[in-house]
Amino acid sequence: MSESLLEVEGLAGGYGASQVLFGVSFSVPARGTVAVLGRNGAGKTTLLRTLLGFLTPTAGTVRLRGRDVTGASPAAMVRDGVGYMPQERVVFPTLTVEENLRLGAAARPKGERASIDEAYALFPKLADRRRQRAGTMSGGERKMVGLARALLGRPELLVLDEPTEGVWHGVVDEILDALRAYADRAAILIVEQHLDLALELADTALVLQRGEIVMSGRPAQLRDDQRFLAYLTP
Numbered sequence: 001m002s003e004s005l006l007e008v009e010g011l012a013g014g015y016g017a018s019q020v021l022f023g024v025s026f027s028v029p030a031r032g033t034v035a036v037l038g039r040n041g042a043g044k045t046t047l048l049r050t051l052l053g054f055l056t057p058t059a060g061t062v063r064l065r066g067r068d069v070t071g072a073s074p075a076a077m078v079r080d081g082v083g084y085m086p087q088e089r090v091v092f093p094t095l096t097v098e099e100n101l102r103l104g105a106a107a108r109p110k111g112e113r114a115s116i117d118e119a120y121a122l123f124p125k126l127a128d129r130r131r132q133r134a135g136t137m138s139g140g141e142r143k144m145v146g147l148a149r150a151l152l153g154r155p156e157l158l159v160l161d162e163p164t165e166g167v168w169h170g171v172v173d174e175i176l177d178a179l180r181a182y183a184d185r186a187a188i189l190i191v192e193q194h195l196d197l198a199l200e201l202a203d204t205a206l207v208l209q210r211g212e213i214v215m216s217g218r219p220a221q222l223r224d225d226q227r228f229l230a231y232l233t234p
């Protein structure tokens with residue numbers, strides 16, 4: 001039995017003739033946070049979308065709890081305990097905040113569903129907005145709704161694509177606390193542009209450059225390596 005929840009091996013893919021990922025390999029243990037870092041256009045979103053089945057890989061394998069799920073649909077991945085918060089289009093814009101949250105909770109079978117009050121406890125600002133259409137909220141507020149929705153699905157693996165992008169710094173601390181608590185009992189795979197925040201959260205960080213992992217390790221190790229900042233500065 002492998003100890004990893006998710007294992008990605010030699011993953012390649014992209015958009016038609018344009019290859020973006022070149023043999024990406026890494027694993028995510030059942031608890032804790034793995035952060036994916038890299039400049040704009042490095043392929044971070046493409047990596048998440050490929051391992052979640054939105055894009056079809058041209059090579060490589062994705063295993064979940066040791067089972068081959070390469071090419072499985074995103075819906076099948078959700079049923080298998082994987083939650084995803086995309087970088088864009090985080091909410092259903094015509095639904096209210098509360099309806100968006102209910103959809104998150106509905107990722108679990110009846111009887112195992114989280115109460116949406118959990119989301120309001122985590123992000124009290126959302127409680128005042130429960131009847132607002134999500135499409136009329138600011139970008140940062142939508143991210144909060146999207147994250148709360150993803151958490152309510154109580155996935156074993158939570159995949160987040162830039163959850164703090166555009167979010168006011170006062171709320172970023174709430175997000176950090178929520179993710180830290182979640183990573184005690186589940187796995188988080190996060191793409192995060194704010195380096196300090198990513199390194200604070202992560203148990204392991206990967207640096208993606210032009211679709212390849214060029215460095216990986218514990219945050220403290222990476223910080224001490226002079227190549228690290230060089231990879232991440234434009």
Ligand SMILES: Nc1ncnc2c1ncn2[C@@H]1O[C@H](COP(=O)(O)OP(=O)(O)OP(=O)(O)O)[C@@H](O)[C@H]1O
Pocket residue numbers: 015018020038039040041042043044045046047087
């Ligand atoms: N739908 C698409 N069709 C064609 N090319 C795409 C598409 N989406 C992304 N790309 C290209 O794939 C490469 C990687 O993009 P990706 O969105 O994965 O980068 P990223 O690391 O997530 O960047 P960012 O930090 O800006 O979110 C880029 O060169 C981008 O132009």
Ligand SMILES: [Mg+2]
Pocket residue numbers: 044045046087161
């Ligand atoms: Mg991206």
